Amino acid sequence: MVTKLTLAIATLAMMWAAMWTASGDASAEGRPKYGSSITGTLLEEPLSLDPVSVRTHSDLVLVSMVFDTLYRIKGDVVVPHLASALPDESDPLHVRISLRPGVLFSNGRKLKADDVVRSLERLRRSNRYFYMGAVVSIESVVADTGVEEIVFTLRRADPRLSIRLSDVHTSVSAQGRVPTWRRAIGTGPFHVVERSSARREVRLKASEKHFAGRTYLDELKLRWHDDKSSEARQYESGSAQLSSRGSIAFAGHQPKYRTKNIQSRARILTYLGFGKAQPLDQEAEFRAIVSAAIGRAGMMKMGSGEEIVPSTSPVPTETQRRRVSRKAGLTPDLQRVTTLMKSLIPRYPALKLGSLSLELIVNSSRPDDAAIGAKVAAALFAFGIRTRIVSLSASAFARRLRTGAYDIYVGQLVDSSVFASDTLRAAFAVSGQRVVANSLASLKTRFERDYPIVPLFHRSLRVHYRGDLQGVRFAPHFGAVGGTWLGFDDIHLIGEPEKN
């Protein structure tokens, strides 16, 4: 009898054990599997993969996934990436950089020094020429050892050349050609499989033969949304493993999975750009009026909980050497607006009559921009300027930007440069201007005189992610080398994919 009882108990215990073993942790079933696909988000619809011209966060994130640079900043240190070693600056005016051998493009072709030279030459000819700073010429050579080298001829010694060559805008494309969505050939850890406007998604697949090793992830799906709550809703329901616009769609909800979040520093600039719809748009005084009319304090609660730092300069407040007043631009400067309007009214009587009407265009794939536009419209309305907000798809928005057929637009600029002067030059470049001034002070003065753009605020990126996420390591960098620069990881925050 005891034997029968024991047997029954044992059987039951084994059955229970088997069941437990088989089921495992319920939550583990929902955990992204090692080597599979992760769905994340982009702040807006990406439109370009050209390292030279990209400026939005989404474009920069994708470029950093698909292309590589000669150097990278890891923590506080510049480390070689496509380069095999730090620059040879024995001759400060002729810096030599060795190319890492055996690096392959996504189409299997070997990386050559010529690819680097062409890519960087294209950058030098663009309106982001300043990234190449003091470079006079670039050429590829083959050293005696047979190693391919890139030789930079400089007009003056530039100890920060390697830092500049870690900027995402210096990414190398095959033969320096402008990458397209169908033909984006880079050496990065991922390559683009598909970009679907219908599904609002870019699919990236891991490059098997990446020189730094294949990533954990097989695939990365990055989506963009037209409204904030849909991104949060996808994360909340478990459809996405990452969200940059909150972890829940509605108050009182809970995300399906345990959630962590991480926030970068506020370096993504939201600004107002100006078109050519009417002559007034090209008046620096008018742009100054717009800047003075806007009270940026009201924008601090926008977004989905990320940090928002109002700013009247394209250079992030915290990176500026001199501590600028955080109160600048918080409230409208009525006196300045009145003074500037008086000077413009004789040439533009519509300002006085209250009959001035402007068109403000926003990118519908950046959900917050419509609300920002509304705030700008409200600020201008207080001064008798009527503004109509037009929401356009990303591609239509980009087309209108090219034609200049608008008055104002809400734009985003992520400047990955570590140098404030380059950030200011980038702001001028956005408005199509090429500045000659070299010193930071003269650039600042010129900016405050011409207002090529009207900065509104810098925002951080706050990413919510599943606590059990594998394959992506978030490593925000808060260190500062020399106190003046921050790594791109700070901004892009998709993090570095974990390697095998």
Next chain:
Amino acid sequence: MQLRGRFTLWFVLAALVPIAAAALVSRAILTSTLRDDAEKARKTSEEEMRRTLHEMSEDLSQTVSGLAVREDPYVGGVLLDLETYTGDLPELSSKRVQETGRGLIRQLSLDMLYLLDHRFRVLDSPHYAPAIGEDGAKIGKRIKTSAETAFYHMEEVFVDNHISRVLMLESGRQLSEGDYSVAVVGGRRIDASVLERIRSADNLHVRIVLASGEVLVPSRKEWQDEGEISSYALSGVDGKLVAKVELRVSNDALPVLLEQISLYSLVLALAAIVVTLLLGFIVSRRITRDLDALVEATQAAARGDLDHQVEIRSNDEIGAVGEAFNTMMEDLEESKERLGMAERVAAWQEIARRLAHEIKNPLTPIQMSMETLRKTYAKKHPSFDEIFEESTATVLEEAARLKRIVAEFSEFARMPKPSKSELSLNELVRSQVALYQGSVDIEKHLDEELPTIEADKDTVSQLLLNLIENARDAIGESEGARIVITTARLPKSDSVILYVDDNGPGISADIKEKLFTPYFTTKHAHGGTGLGLAIAHRIVSDHRGKIMVGDSPLGGARFSVELPILSED
């Protein structure tokens, strides 16, 4: 104007006058009635307007009061969070508030909703997103000043992707707990939909005008600043005028109605004119037909046709007149016959008397001559031969005279009826004047376009001859004597006229009266019988013409003879 025309005209007037009077009276009554109605409608609508706006204010105040309680999750929930998080709402709380606000504004049918914290920072503004996060000190001040009374204010809202200012009825409340407070302001838009509640009639015009004079909500039809205008002030929180609702009742329909009345009256009048013309024509024709017959008969009687009877078809007074006329005509004919007989008898008596007188004249010398002869023969007078010669000469002369008298009388008495035919008077004149060529110089002024007449050539020739002889006798053989014969067509007449003028001594008025009387003569000494002009008169009468004597422009006498033109019938 003829009787028929006058009759028809009076008929038409009789129809038009009542129509015109009716139209004028209708217009006056309608104008008065509509104006009274308009005034009543205005007063009613004014009352309705006040009541509607008051009800809206009360309803809004109650709605907002219902929100500003601790138990309410929206306002009370925020106050709790402020207390919990020491004045700084976390992101989740803000999110919750904004989500709740979006639902609440729809649920409470509000057009505006502000939620402010103790620092008057705007926590929620579902109707106007740009206000979120902004400083709402002005809103807070309005809440405090309003003392929980509804007020009007111009608010910014988003309409079709751009900002507009709209008129809001607002009410605010504050909920406090310790150091923290939450203020809530709700509002409803005052726009055309509010006016629709007041617009009860098509002629009621309502509009909203801002204090600046700008029309915020226009009336449906064109506004005119005339007539009685009611105005209801919409005041702000400080009592100052923000806008006003203006109301007037238009009489726009009145001119249209008046015009319609005028138009219908005109149409009716035209129809009446046509009908009365027709009726008048028919009736007057029936009436005047008999009158026309009477007129024609009277004219016939005037022409001498006493046999003409009037054919009377009606049995009324006109018929009686016609019968009386016919009777009168019969009597007249009888009288005429009797008169004619009497005249003929008288005429013959006169002629007989005159003839007797004329005959007696020659008989006396004949008798005396014969008596003288008998006496002298009896006495065997020695001058018997001379006396015999003288007496027989006298007897023969007087016998010839008697013979002439008898011959003329026979001619006068025997005058046949004229045998009329187409005759050119001018040709006749030329032919008769030609007979006097060489003896008397007669001037002719003949109308070469003189129409032909219907006349007896022989008798008219005799007539002309008599007149020429008469004129020749008048002028004698003095130097400068003239006879002028003129022919012409009488204007507006169917007759021609013949003038025989002379520059003789003329004829006195008393003689003119008797000139055409048979045997009246001024030429006894010249052997005149006095029948020439009587024969001329008879001839003219037979031709249904006229003969007159008057003074000639030449200074003598003028004989005028009218003769009818040849009728085309």
